[in-house]
Amino acid sequence: MISLLYALASLGVFALVAGIVLAIAQKLFHIEGDPMVEKLDALLPQTQCGQCGYPGCKPYATAVASGEADVNHCVPGGERTMLQIADLMGVEPKDLEAEPAAPMLAFVREDECIGCTLCIKACPVDAIVGAPKQYHTVIADHCTGCNLCVEPCPVDCIDMLMKPELIEHWSWPLPDTKRAQLGHERREQHAGHG
Amino acid sequence: MHAVCAALPLWCCGYGFKHEKVRVFCGVRDWRVALYSRPMTEIALILLSSVLVNNFVLTKFLGICPFLGTSSKVETAVGMSFAVMFVMTVASTVSWLVQQYVLIPLELEYLQTIFFILIIAALVQLIEMMIHKTSPVLYQGLGIFLPLITTNCAVLGVALLNVQQEQTFLTSALYGFGAAVGFALVLILFAGLRERIEVSPVPELFKGSPLALITAGMMSLAFMGFSGLVKF
Amino acid sequence: MSLIMLSSPHAHGGDSIRMIMLTVILALVPAAGMSVYLFGWMAVLLIVTCMLTALMTEAICLKWMGRPVSTLLDNSAALTGLFLALTLPAATPWWMAVLGSVFAIVLGKQLYGGLGYNIFNPALSARVILLISFPLNMTTWIMPMSASMGSIEPVINLYDFTTCATLFFAGPGALQLGLDAISMASPLGYIKTEATLGVPVAEALDAYGYSYLDAFLGFEAGSTGETSALALLIGGIFLLARHSITWHIPFSYIVTVLLLAGLFNALNPDQFATPMFHLFAGGLILCAFFMATDPVSSPVTPLGQVVFGVGCGVITWSIRTWGGYPEGAMFAVLLMNCAVPLIDHYFRPRVYGHKRRNES
């Protein structure tokens, strides 16, 4: 009986001590906010296109960090972004929901534009300039190709064009040898397996 | 301060044995043992033995789960190594103290496992908070394996072996530290190998864990070369 | 397609994997020849069995993995077989040789993705597997022919094909002999046993009938290919001259062993053997010039190779001196193989225009 009491008491006291130490540690190592959101946000392409189902890149980052959203919803980011997010979150990569389309650029057909400023308000990155009753123009260097300005335009004068290919931005493809392709696929497969 | 820290164990091992209290603290029942012990050589041999010869992973086959789980990247492996080093060293000392000053006096040796697990769990919680604070990426990278240090048999194994082998306070601390260093050593080596295997055209059947296990087996064979190096 | 999209350079020096492997095989010819001279038909049978099995296993693996079997012509499998044969004792029975070759090719090489991807030296990993699995057979050395060790005479005539074939395929039992009747201790094993009895090294060697000249030429017990330092050195120098290997690994490996042995021998000659003894004993030279320099499982960078060699040297000498096994060279190489990725990472050379190593 006594030994049982000893056992209970000693365990209890010990657990109490451990609890107090941990409580102090909790205070000591308390973290404000979630640093993961910032890190995730930095990985996203910032097109603010909303294709992930969240109203922008930051909200999606928050959702991923909290485990609410999967890692594979960012369409413009493509495979690279998905793998990076999965890597950072330490989870298994998943297949992308949709193939990322080629990079696009919005273009306003100025002779048709009525100057309604609706597209300006829709643009998430302020890449369209113009004033009411004036032609609007897309700043090509700022456009993320998110498509969000196409819908609001009452006269459908916005086209999405392919981004022109520049010789300065041309880069060598993977060598056209079997081994190169194999190695590349292996990496991707491996990423797929975790 | 550092000098004191360094001198203290030596003092315990050498002069300290003259004093009754120190002798009890060090768990040396027979004070004559202390006279014949050569502290520095002993320390080196204990370390060598626990790091290489009786490596926890490759010769005792303890802690295989985190060994396989956290070895896919060298950085993660290094982080895990430090976490395990902290938990193992502290756990082996604290559990020794608990064994000597709580369990034995109260004749509660049968509660050993529960107590030791409690100690380890508390320590793991502590290191988890620390890592979450200092390196969120490592925290994510270690994932489930960080809390799982609690059930890492190597950690509990060290604590129990210390009791079983009737180690002194100092040797049990050393033993815990050495075992952790051994774990860290093979974990990091293994992570390096796995990073290389990862980009190899391994046959489909052997991808991932199978080949990792085979590699670990080969490493274990290689480590057998150390057997007999230290007779302990 | 590929013709156009291939980047410069549009010229090639003409080296090929095949030639590199062939060079190593050629460099092993003196050692193999010496093994035949010393161990007669036993060596021939062993080498042929190992090489054939290795080639066949490789062919089956390639076929099974859907790779061109013509890859066999890169000579790497043949080389692995030859390596393994040279590290085995001459009295190895046929099935052990076959098992070892299969292990070497399958476990050592093909499972990792074939040539170029193995982490451990295939021949050495097979050798260690055999040593751990069959410790008795793997430490049974038969006496070489033409050896002149005191009063001991070779029990069987190794130049007689029937005797050798019987021994190789049917075992010593078929010759009405026990394993111990035809065997003798290797110098390393002998001094290790004597050391546990407290006999000083020099006395033990005298009792053994050891002579440095015999050890250098190869007239001592040991694995088929490792006994003759002379033959191995000729091959090693050939490799160095042909630029198949660089000096870093063999040099740092051997020098480390010599330095350690020299230092401890000077401190206590009774307990520690001389550097020359270590140099000629066991598989040090074979490992230093041929095994540790296996390009696939050794570091790429010069400094990394030196670190690798020093590591091999320290482990070899430590195991020989204090370990449970008499010979540590193969364990040393395997252990250092584990560390190669990390060595490659941390011992990269300083890049032009950068102040420090590894600075990016």
Place this chain on the structure above:
Amino acid sequence: MPAMVRKLAQRLGMLQHSFVGGVHPNMHKLTADVAIEECDIAPVHVLPMKQHIGEICSPLVAVGDLVLRGQKIARSEGYLSVPVHAPTSGRVVKIEEHTIPHPSGMGLPSIFIESDGDDKSDESIAPISDWINTDPTQLRERARKCGLAGLGGAVFPTFIKLVQDKRFPIETVILNGIECEPYLTNDHRLMLEHAEEILEGMAIIMHMVGADSGIIAVEDNKQNAADSMQQALDARSDMDGVVVHVLPTRYPQGSEKQLIYTLTGREVPAGKLPMHIGVLSQNIGTTKALFDAVMLGKPLTERTVTVSGDALAKPSNLLVRLGTPVRSLFARQGLDDFSGIQIVHGGPMMGERLKNPDFPVVKSSTGLLAMSLQAMKAAHTVEQPCIRCGHCSEACPISLVPNLLADQCRSDQFEKAAQYDLFDCIECGACSYVCPSNIPLVHYFRYGKGQLALQRREDSFAEASRKRSETRDARIEREKAEKAARRSQVRKTHAPKTDEAKAETDAETKTGGEAGVADSKATESKD
């Protein structure tokens, strides 16, 4: 072993410094003894709007304009750029995209000039024969105006290097006559035939940058060129600080960084230029062009090109007007049928392999090689697995570990590759040359560099987009807050009866409509 001996010898001062690694390719200098021939003027010249490293030029002429030789036809936009000049007199027939010697096979806007056969020169640029008393900045402007870019193949605008910077005074001018690429001999021939002019050009450079000493570096496989330069040097009394150095032949000796190390024992720090360690190196051809620009007032409209290759019957060194179609050059040397033949622009070690010869001679055209398929054997054997023999590390002149880099590039670990100093790679090709497994290492590096550059571009674009998006969100928030503030103010101060209040409510509905757009957008994207 030789590496160790060399290092030892260096330590003992027995040998000059020497860069690490390198290879000894078969040099095939077929045209070493063929004098430079002047090439006939082609009927139509094609001048791409960018023949240098840097920003593209914009045309100054329109279709139908008549131009004179040396007339500026395209203006440089931006600092890192040099203008383009008409190579002969004639008429601008069209301005459209045309293929340039680029591995992508893509083109650039180009000006097509139809020659009138008169070859009349534009005399508006006067010679500066008294350069020694001319301000260096004026000479520098001349170099820029004449369109000078490095003719060794890199085509870096020359004027940028020819500068006196107080922080980085140039001590040594190196004249790079190494020409370590196989086949190429144009610098060799220039040194033999135009030694005096080149020396004069070097004197001009030394005057421009204020350097006292100079080194003319020549490889020992063209001893006669070194002799010729030495002779010309002996004949001058004003160039005492200049010496001719004959270096052992080893590829890539002619690479700027390697040459500087060999000659001075100093390394150009990563990410820095030779001027930061007080060295300037110039190519032979560029120096000759500078002489022409200063002493003769001739803009860069022609260059020497080695037309060679094992598939060419009549290899030669040609003095060619820029913009000349390459097909006609090969035709001149007796090659019309291009089946089974590979065209290389530049040398075999660093040049580009091109689909067809339908591109013009540009400022970077050091050589034009027609190679048979056997000679290009490296490309035809299959890539085998790396056996980690380390020959590539030994050959690498900047001590990279090429096989590890290639592994990383192949498996898309670009960041790791960058950590292993991928961007320091000079793409000399020594590693691929020695690789027994025929791995196209340089190709992997180019792939990795391209992908990494793309990633970095995307990242910086994403960063900029995020900033813009955040500013926009902040603005919308602010506007909302202001509106709310205004609304509550209105409610407080006004009783709802005056006209003013009515106007206010109107405005409110209007702005409310605006806010509604943003709101509806938000809900829309949530759907």
